[in-house]
Each structure stands twice: as structure tokens, then as C-alpha cells.
Amino acid sequence: MTSLLYKSPRLYHAIIKLIYGKDFNNRYKEIAKIIGKNKKVLDLGCGTGELKKHLDESCTYEGWDLNQKFIKAGKEKGLNVKLKNIFNFKKYPESDVIVISDLLHHVIPRHMELIRKAKKNTKKLVIMEPFVTINRDSRIMRWLSKLWDSTLGDNDGINSFEQRSKWFRTKEEVHEFFKSLNPELIKEVGPEYLVVL
Numbered sequence: 636m637t638s639l640l641y642k643s644p645r646l647y648h649a650i651i652k653l654i655y656g657k658d659f660n661n662r663y664k665e666i667a668k669i670i671g672k673n674k675k676v677l678d679l680g681c682g683t684g685e686l687k688k689h690l691d692e693s694c695t696y697e698g699w700d701l702n703q704k705f706i707k708a709g710k711e712k713g714l715n716v717k718l719k720n721i722f723n724f725k726k727y728p729e730s731d732v733i734v735i736s737d738l739l740h741h742v743i744p745r746h747m748e749l750i751r752k753a754k755k756n757t758k759k760l761v762i763m764e765p766f767v768t769i770n771r772d773s774r775i776m777r778w779l780s781k782l783w784d785s786t787l788g789d790n791d792g793i794n795s796f797e798q799r800s801k802w803f804r805t806k807e808e809v810h811e812f813f814k815s816l817n818p819e820l821i822k823e824v825g826p827e828y829l830v831v832l
Contacts, residue, residue: 658825680738
């Protein structure tokens, strides 16, 4: 069952802004700064296309997501967002930059495949991914995490809690994972890592 968070674009933005606070806009500004001007941008797992409003006007933007309500909301804002599967690599449009934001923990165990194929299909890959700080090892914490996940949390209705729970458990593990990819940049932005490959 999909959490309330992924059923309403408005609720999603309200809760995400509450969670991230001032870092909500900072994350997009940091990504936009790395992208620069006159770039073709493909945003995988784009949600409602929030990134687009932070990009330089000279950039062209296309966003892909499987959440129909988010895509509808993005289209209503006049954005170039499409209901497409991010694993349909052969359909990727030509791009200078591919952005993967808050997505890898949703697609485990296929996260490495996504990173490799996305990197192969673009000049620059920009990843923004949160690091988890909740201890989910105890039964009670796992139960509370699952309850939160199914109501207001990360349950997107596509990827199971069990699969997403296999994502790294500490900030250090997430950092080591990204470090193993030999990135151009790893930078902490609020509760997330910004990574450029």
C-alpha cells in the first residue's frame, strides 16, 4: 500500500519541506549549480519536477517518474515530465546531465545497475541521496519504521519496505559506498550526500 506521502503531491511537498527545512531548496540549488547553463537535463525519479524551477533558464529539462499523480501535477505546471520507467535505458533521451535524487534507496538491489547505465548514457551523473540515521536493528525500531513508512514515509507503492530496508544504515556506510564509485565530488548537503560522477 502506498503511503499518504506518495498519494498527494501537495502533501509530499509539505512533509518533505518540513523534514528538510532550509535544506529543501539548498539541495536543488546545489544540483543546479553543478549542472550550470545550456545543458540537457534528464531527471530520473523526478516526482513533480521540482528541480526544474531551480535550473538556469537556458537548460532543457525532462523528468521521468512512475507516480501518475506526481506526473499529472508536474504537467499541470507546464513541465516536461513523463510517466516512464527509469530502467528503460534504451529510451533515455540525449542528455548532458542525468540527475538521480532521493531515488537509490527506492530501487535497491538495482541501484548499481541504474548508476552504471545512467553514467553510460550521459556526460555527467549527479546523485543526491539521504543517509539513514535510524537504528532499524531492534524489533521495535523496525516495527516503528515500517509503520511510519506505510503511513507518511517512503512507501512509494512500487518498491517494498523489505527491499528499501536493505539500503545502508549509517551515514558512514552511505559515504563509503559513494566513495567506492570514484566520484568527482562527494559533498554533504543537509542530511544528504551530493555526488558527481
